[in-house]
Amino acid sequence: MMVALSASVLLSCNREVIMPGSYGFLSLNAESDLSTDIIVKSTGEDMVFAVDIKNGAGQTVVHSDDHRTINSENPAKLPVGTYEITAYNGENLNAAFNNPYYEGKKKVKIMPDKVQNVEIVCALANTAFSVEFPEEFATYFPEYEVSVTNGRGDKLVLSNQPKAGNPLEEGFSAVAYFAVTGTLSWELTVKNQEGGIYRTSQVYEDVVAKSHYHLKFELGPEDDADGAAFIKVIVDSNMDEVSHEVMLDFDNTSMPSVSTSAGFSPVSGESMSIPIGNADEKSFSISAPQGLRNFRITHNNDYFTRQGLPQSVELIGAPAETEALLSGLGITASQTIQTKAIAEGSKGLSLNLTSFIGSLPVGEYALKLMAIDMKGRFDDFDLVFEVISDVDAEAVSAKAGWAAFAQLKGRYFQSPAPAGLTFQIKEKSAASWTDIDAGALQIDETTKTFTTIVKSLKASTTYVFRAVSAEDKETKEIEFTTSAAETLHNLSFDDWSKSDKMPNAEGYAIWDSANSAGAAITTSPSTEAVRGKAARLESVTAFGLMAAGNIFTGKFVGLAGLGAKLDWGVPFTSRPIALRGYYKYAPKAIDKVKDPYSDKKGQTDESQILVFLTDWTGPFRVNTSEKTFVDLDNDPGIIALGQLNSSNTDKEYVQFTLPIVYRDNSRIPTHIVLAAASSRYGDYFTGGVGSVLLIDEFEFVYDPAELTESEYNTVFSKVDAF
Numbered sequence: 001m002m003v004a005l006s007a008s009v010l011l012s013c014n015r016e017v018i019m020p021g022s023y024g025f026l027s028l029n030a031e032s033d034l035s036t037d038i039i040v041k042s043t044g045e046d047m048v049f050a051v052d053i054k055n056g057a058g059q060t061v062v063h064s065d066d067h068r069t070i071n072s073e074n075p076a077k078l079p080v081g082t083y084e085i086t087a088y089n090g091e092n093l094n095a096a097f098n099n100p101y102y103e104g105k106k107k108v109k110i111m112p113d114k115v116q117n118v119e120i121v122c123a124l125a126n127t128a129f130s131v132e133f134p135e136e137f138a139t140y141f142p143e144y145e146v147s148v149t150n151g152r153g154d155k156l157v158l159s160n161q162p163k164a165g166n167p168l169e170e171g172f173s174a175v176a177y178f179a180v181t182g183t184l185s186w187e188l189t190v191k192n193q194e195g196g197i198y199r200t201s202q203v204y205e206d207v208v209a210k211s212h213y214h215l216k217f218e219l220g221p222e223d224d225a226d227g228a229a230f231i232k233v234i235v236d237s238n239m240d241e242v243s244h245e246v247m248l249d250f251d252n253t254s255m256p257s258v259s260t261s262a263g264f265s266p267v268s269g270e271s272m273s274i275p276i277g278n279a280d281e282k283s284f285s286i287s288a289p290q291g292l293r294n295f296r297i298t299h300n301n302d303y304f305t306r307q308g309l310p311q312s313v314e315l316i317g318a319p320a321e322t323e324a325l326l327s328g329l330g331i332t333a334s335q336t337i338q339t340k341a342i343a344e345g346s347k348g349l350s351l352n353l354t355s356f357i358g359s360l361p362v363g364e365y366a367l368k369l370m371a372i373d374m375k376g377r378f379d380d381f382d383l384v385f386e387v388i389s390d391v392d393a394e395a396v397s398a399k400a401g402w403a404a405f406a407q408l409k410g411r412y413f414q415s416p417a418p419a420g421l422t423f424q425i426k427e428k429s430a431a432s433w434t435d436i437d438a439g440a441l442q443i444d445e446t447t448k449t450f451t452t453i454v455k456s457l458k459a460s461t462t463y464v465f466r467a468v469s470a471e472d473k474e475t476k477e478i479e480f481t482t483s484a485a486e487t488l489h490n491l492s493f494d495d496w497s498k499s500d501k502m503p504n505a506e507g508y509a510i511w512d513s514a515n516s517a518g519a520a521i522t523t524s525p526s527t528e529a530v531r532g533k534a535a536r537l538e539s540v541t542a543f544g545l546m547a548a549g550n551i552f553t554g555k556f557v558g559l560a561g562l563g564a565k566l567d568w569g570v571p572f573t574s575r576p577i578a579l580r581g582y583y584k585y586a587p588k589a590i591d592k593v594k595d596p597y598s599d600k601k602g603q604t605d606e607s608q609i610l611v612f613l614t615d616w617t618g619p620f621r622v623n624t625s626e627k628t629f630v631d632l633d634n635d636p637g638i639i640a641l642g643q644l645n646s647s648n649t650d651k652e653y654v655q656f657t658l659p660i661v662y663r664d665n666s667r668i669p670t671h672i673v674l675a676a677a678s679s680r681y682g683d684y685f686t687g688g689v690g691s692v693l694l695i696d697e698f699e700f701v702y703d704p705a706e707l708t709e710s711e712y713n714t715v716f717s718k719v720d721a722f
Contacts, residue, residue: 548682
């Protein structure tokens with residue numbers, strides 16, 4: 001966007017390109033590792049892998065459905081930097097049949113003008129599970145199946161009678177694949193000729209990727225004494241063969257059972273509501289006529305884990321340390337027969353959760369209780385409950401990374417939502433509250449939550465808010481602080497320095513021009529202003545070349561051959577959402593052209609106003625001789641960007657509001673670039689000699705209330721505000 005001409009430098013500012021030396025190239029070779037802990041049959045064909053290449057900001061900059069298209073003859077062209085490459089085949093699902101997912105990752109640093117040859121080995125990234133039954137099994141059992149889960153999401157069922165059209169059921173030839181959670185649990189269910197049902201189960205821990213658990217079920221001899229039979233289960237996972245025999249006893253009258261105390265009537269698997277702090281008795285009785293072999297409490301709740309409750313606790317034969325841990329959490333267990341310890345073979349036990357549940361904060365919880373008797377039969381109970389508040393609604397959180405607006409979130413505890421539901425807000429030091437318009441609430445009936453965006457807040461100010469209803473004003477208050485709303489010196493362009501001929505006052509040297517000593521020719525103050533003075537930018541010719549009038553936040557560093565070195569950007573840590581100001585443009589027909597814009601000759605010239613926020617570690621060094629400019633489309637340091645181009649002829653000043661479009665809603669800027677030029681393509685010596693752009697009275701907008709709905713939607717068209 002700039003070129004230097006002899007000692008008097010006449011430069012334009014605007015468009016950006018990346019010099020060829022700032023790019024490197026990547027060639028990729030992906031190989032499949034088909035081995036697992038069990039030998040799996042392979043088709044023998046080479047796999048084709050999809051490829052995602054992500055930059056340092058986590059953005060996908062290259063995607064290919066076929067890794068073979070990125071090779072030494074056709075390498076991927078990438079800006080210099082560090083990238084993470086992921087090659088994969090299949091879908092990374094939590095649980096699915098016949099769905100192996102292969103994946104490989106590697107980081108690579110791209111250097112200028114070099115080809116990086118990268119090899120990635122892709123291995124099975126999930127866990128496989130399959131079963132095998134002998135043909136004679138069907139003679140004894142008309143119905144039998146194995147269900148398996150990784151503890152998260154769907155169970156998959158391998159059955160001799162899979163239900164047609166159900167993707168969660170398949171025959172025994174199928175292989176089930178699971179995302180790795182560290183656990184696999186299976187349950188065998190069989191029904192004999194008389195309709196008796198038998199179940200047995202097992203849990204595997206420390207399950208890792210690239211493993212295949214294959215269960216072989218074999219029949220043992222029939223036991224004439226009690227009409228039972230034995231099944232031998234062989235677990236093959238490339239370890240010492242594990243096998244055990246279980247007796248199939250179809251006497252359902254002696255099955256273990258789980259029941260609840262009087263007044264406590266949850267239904268297994270169905271959620272119930274419990275008021276916070278409720279002290280009514282909540283206990284379970286476990287009966288096992290054949291004697292208990294195991295009784296486990298399991299969960300998958302982050303809050304329970306943080307409180308010290310293991311995800312799986314075995315109570316039969318539990319050491320004193322486990323009993324002390326549970327007692328400290330409010331969980332007590334006692335045997336229902338007169339012995340001193342809960343030992344294997346006990347006929348039952350009582351489990352009291354009154355204190356434990358009574359101490360829980362508001363939230364949703366689930367526990368699974370499982371009793372297994374000495375014959376491997378079991379009963380389980382899924383305790384699912386929600387601890388609800390003793391108020392109608394409560395404040396939950398605030399997201400407040402902006403200077404003039406924040407998102408408030410609350411939840412309510414009854415259906416439908418209570419009448420008069422809304423928020424109240426005030427400055428922390430204020431005495432009175434302000435009601436938020438209930439019509440602005442977004443209510444989610446599924447989660448019983450409600451949110452709103454509150455606008456027109458003061459910058460760098462601490463607020464508190466609370467949830468209220470028509471019947472209840474909650475005492476819980478949540479505090480948040482808005483961010484700062486910085487500005488730049490002399491956005492009005494009223495003050496001009498005599499020394500550098502830029503709109504800088506003493507001690508505020510933030511503005512400069514790419515034209516250095518010749519700036520007065522192209523950039524100057526003007527009394528043709530909205531108020532006070534304005535900046536006048538004019539496209540001129542010197543030494544036969546066209547130079548656009550320009551101004552930017554930063555510093556002219558010095559000459560570089562026929563061009564110049566410039567430092568773009570000044571320190572800035574706030575997040576405005578728009579730039580507002582005035583401009584007046586008098587374009588000429590483009591009469592000076594250079595490639596690649598030679599085809600624009602005769603067209604009307606265009607002006608440009610540009611603003612963008614970055615988290616660079618310092619100013620960006622522009623070198624016009626080497627054609628090194630900021631890449632507005634791909635620079636990973638750019639957080640938000642706004643551009644305004646115009647070819648209109650304006651008789652009067654035009655007020656504009658330029659949305660600053662955010663690409664990331666979490667990063668905080670370190671620098672800002674504000675720039676304007678009288679010829680948009682002045683970087684390429686293309687423009688209309690005599691085109692004049694006047695700019696005046698710039699200001700940053702922080703409050704969404706000052707934008708139209710369309711402007712606000714433009715600001716957050718690439719990412720959400722929160």
